[in-house]
Amino acid sequence: MRKFVLLMVLVIFAAGLTVTGCSKAKGQAEVALKAAEKAISEVKPEAEKIVPDQIKALEATLSGAKEKFGKGDYSAALSDAQAIPGKVKEIVASLNAKKDELAKTWTNLDQGLPKMMEAIKSRVGILSKSKKLPANMTKEKFEEAKSELDNALKDWETAKESFKGGKLAEAVTKGNAVKEKAAQVLQILGMPVPAAAKS
Amino acid sequence: MKRIFRGRIEKGGKGVSEEDVKEKGGSDSWSAEQWHEVKKGDTLSKIAERYYGDGSLYMKIFEANRNILRDPNLIKVGQKLRIP
Numbered sequence: 001m002r003k004f005v006l007l008m009v010l011v012i013f014a015a016g017l018t019v020t021g022c023s024k025a026k027g028q029a030e031v032a033l034k035a036a037e038k039a040i041s042e043v044k045p046e047a048e049k050i051v052p053d054q055i056k057a058l059e060a061t062l063s064g065a066k067e068k069f070g071k072g073d074y075s076a077a078l079s080d081a082q083a084i085p086g087k088v089k090e091i092v093a094s095l096n097a098k099k100d101e102l103a104k105t106w107t108n109l110d111q112g113l114p115k116m117m118e119a120i121k122s123r124v125g126i127l128s129k130s131k132k133l134p135a136n137m138t139k140e141k142f143e144e145a146k147s148e149l150d151n152a153l154k155d156w157e158t159a160k161e162s163f164k165g166g167k168l169a170e171a172v173t174k175g176n177a178v179k180e181k182a183a184q185v186l187q188i189l190g191m192p193v194p195a196a197a198k199s
Numbered sequence: 200m201k202r203i204f205r206g207r208i209e210k211g212g213k214g215v216s217e218e219d220v221k222e223k224g225g226s227d228s229w230s231a232e233q234w235h236e237v238k239k240g241d242t243l244s245k246i247a248e249r250y251y252g253d254g255s256l257y258m259k260i261f262e263a264n265r266n267i268l269r270d271p272n273l274i275k276v277g278q279k280l281r282i283p
Contacts (some may be wrong), residue, residue: 120231130255192233
């Protein structure tokens with residue numbers, strides 16, 4: 001009888017330890033998940049504009065960790081969640097590098113595109129006064145050039161609006177599209193396409 | 200049809216002279232300016248006709264090159280003219 005009581009005490013003690021350990025692991029996992037969630041939410045607004053794939057991958061890791069937590073696999077959830085803040089740091093580094101690159105590209109576009117546009121506007125203005133178009137240009141081609149110039153000018157304004165609104169990646173994408181359009185117009189007009197607009 | 204031969208530089212030019220259309224070299228890789236190197240037989244009106252289809256627009260070229268041209272009737276072989 002004494003042995004049985006002793007055994008029962010041991011079993012209860014062991015069960016208590018297990019419950020305590022489990023509860024501790026659950027608590028740690030909960031804390032780690034909250035920290036991971038917070039780390040992601042701090043960079044997400046900017047990251048999803050500039051490095052969307054990387055932030056999506058990290059969110060998937062967080063979802064996976066939450067799923068493991070839900071299934072009671074606290075240690076796996078803890079391990080996954082603890083890795084997230086480090087990955088967030090990597091995203092921040094990547095984000096900053098990309099922002100620098102975009103800022104340089106935008107500065108380049110902002111300095112160069114107006115020159116291209118002015119050259120095109122000047123030529124279109126002169127050709128509009130011409131009694132006859134040059135030998136290698138049809139009326140249809142000239143009309144196309146005028147129309148594309150109008151579109152490029154409008155698109156450039158929207159690109160500048162994006163930049164003013166802090167949407168750097170969007171501004172650069174739009175600016176590059178304007179560059180391509182302007183290069184096409186130059187070709188239609190028989191004018192040289194600047195080296196910077198060829199890349 | 201009356202033709203204007205403004206800026207003729209030499210007699211005996213045969214038809215439309217061979218012209219070079221090129222970008223002026225330099226550090227400005229965004230420049231879309233067009234340049235024309237004056238060849239024997241060139242006149243401003245011939246150049247205007249080539250680029251604009253209308254020789255009477257020669258003054259546009261003259262005005263764009265006032266820094267090197269004093270008279271639309273006087274252009275020199277080898278001069279590089281900006282075509283606006």
